[in-house]
Amino acid sequence: MNCSHHIQWVIEAPNGLHQCAQCFEAVAKKDITPKFEDLGAELQKRWDAHEARAAKPAAPAPA
């Protein structure tokens, strides 16, 4: 599939990941359209904040 992973389709996925709602692939900053650098501070902040949630050490798995 040839998908540009446009930012409008990118949704937050569990574990700090992002996912494209068009093709359902996991996407990284480098994969999206337009470039992450061009998104604007608001979106960049939201992306980083979501990613940071997964950067924490994993909680012990529930028994």
Ligand SMILES: [Zn+2]
């Ligand atoms: Zn996509």
